[in-house]
Amino acid sequence: MTIELPEAMRAVRFHAEDRSLSLETVPVPRPGPGEVVVKVAACGICHSDLSQFDGHIPARFPAITPGHEASGTVAAVGEAVRHWNVGDRVVVAAGRACGNCQSCRLGGSIDDCEALEIMAFSYDGAWAEYVVTPAVSLIPVPDGVPMEQAAVLADAVSTPYGALETANLKMAESVGVWGLGGIGTHLVQLARVAGASPIIGLDPVAGVRERALKLGADFALDPLAEDTHDRIMEITGGRGLRAAFDCVGRTSTVAQANAAIGARGRVLLVGISGEPIELGREGTFLGRRHTVTGHLGYKMKHLAELVELVSRGRLDLTASVSAVLPLEEFAEGIRRLREHDGYPIRVLLRP
Numbered sequence: 001m002t003i004e005l006p007e008a009m010r011a012v013r014f015h016a017e018d019r020s021l022s023l024e025t026v027p028v029p030r031p032g033p034g035e036v037v038v039k040v041a042a043c044g045i046c047h048s049d050l051s052q053f054d055g056h057i058p059a060r061f062p063a064i065t066p067g068h069e070a071s072g073t074v075a076a077v078g079e080a081v082r083h084w085n086v087g088d089r090v091v092v093a094a095g096r097a098c099g100n101c102q103s104c105r106l107g108g109s110i111d112d113c114e115a116l117e118i119m120a121f122s123y124d125g126a127w128a129e130y131v132v133t134p135a136v137s138l139i140p141v142p143d144g145v146p147m148e149q150a151a152v153l154a155d156a157v158s159t160p161y162g163a164l165e166t167a168n169l170k171m172a173e174s175v176g177v178w179g180l181g182g183i184g185t186h187l188v189q190l191a192r193v194a195g196a197s198p199i200i201g202l203d204p205v206a207g208v209r210e211r212a213l214k215l216g217a218d219f220a221l222d223p224l225a226e227d228t229h230d231r232i233m234e235i236t237g238g239r240g241l242r243a244a245f246d247c248v249g250r251t252s253t254v255a256q257a258n259a260a261i262g263a264r265g266r267v268l269l270v271g272i273s274g275e276p277i278e279l280g281r282e283g284t285f286l287g288r289r290h291t292v293t294g295h296l297g298y299k300m301k302h303l304a305e306l307v308e309l310v311s312r313g314r315l316d317l318t319a320s321v322s323a324v325l326p327l328e329e330f331a332e333g334i335r336r337l338r339e340h341d342g343y344p345i346r347v348l349l350r351p
């Protein structure tokens with residue numbers, strides 16, 4: 001049951017009408033039946049947060065608390081919550097089941113929900129001292145995993161991890177990753193853990209390419225160079241890539257990725273740009289059996305598997321935590337992400 005939670009807390013609030021953000025004092029949420037209140041340890045700043053602030057992702061509410069990449073400790077549990085105790089270290093999944101779709105009505109899990117509600121877009125997120133979430137949206141984090149790294153798992157690592165499953169990636173398959181920001185860099189690391197070979201990272205920024213080479217890419221290419229396509233063909237022995245992950249979502253990158261895959265290759269759309277994209281000649285998809293698949297999000301088991309990989313040292317996320325800023329400095333964190341200041345993988349806020 002509820003332990004003594006304070007009455008008020010600090011939270012960043014996004015106001016849709018004038019697209020403003022401000023640090024405010026708001027009531028601490030109370031857990032309803034089946035819910036848990038988590039004291040937030042760290043929460044990431046993600047490009048999709050910026051998309052909501054800029055209006056590319058339409059705001060659903062006049063005001064909402066951003067932040068969907070959170071870790072923390074259980075502060076209070078609601079009725080009918082059996083598996084969590086106050087003090088448990090957790091990573092908070094960024095979504096909750098809608099409770100109303102066909103799958104939810106038939107008793108389906110959060111993973112099967114057809115209208116998943118995303119934290120910070122459909123309900124208050126974790127740029128705050130406390131966040132309330134369904135108990136089934138939590139995964140335990142062992143003591144050896146730093147809270148900052150656990151927070152990064154909640155989207156920036158788990159979404160690319162889910163994309164590898166969507167791509168049905170096999171050992172020794174060649175992989176290209178377009179866009180080496182938070183998602184793309186983790187895709188390179190995870191593809192390495194998954195046994196992909198060779199792994200080619202593509203990004204116009206030299207420093208970011210260097211980083212990808214340190215984190216597991218075999219080759220790092222500038223997608224704007226004239227010989228990029230030829231280089232990919234050369235590296236793959238003329239066959240082209242088995243899987244191409246587009247973490248940018250623009251016609252230029254999708255077209256380049258589609259042109260670089262081999263027969264029966266697949267392109268995975270992982271990046272969100274909101275732009276219309278051109279897929280090129282229709283005959284390619286027939287003649288060469290190309291597949292283009294969209295990917296979003298992850299399953300609860302993916303989060304649990306990632307906690308396992310990090311806790312055993314299989315996946316090193318020390319480079320992923322680019323900076324940790326106090327909650328008050330949210331504007332500075334947003335600025336660094338927007339301006340690519342230092343090319344952060346993840347800037348985190350600590351309430």
Ligand SMILES: [Zn+2]
Nearest residue numbers: 046048155156
């Ligand atoms: Zn995110």
Ligand SMILES: [Zn+2]
Nearest residue numbers: 098101104113
């Ligand atoms: Zn549902």
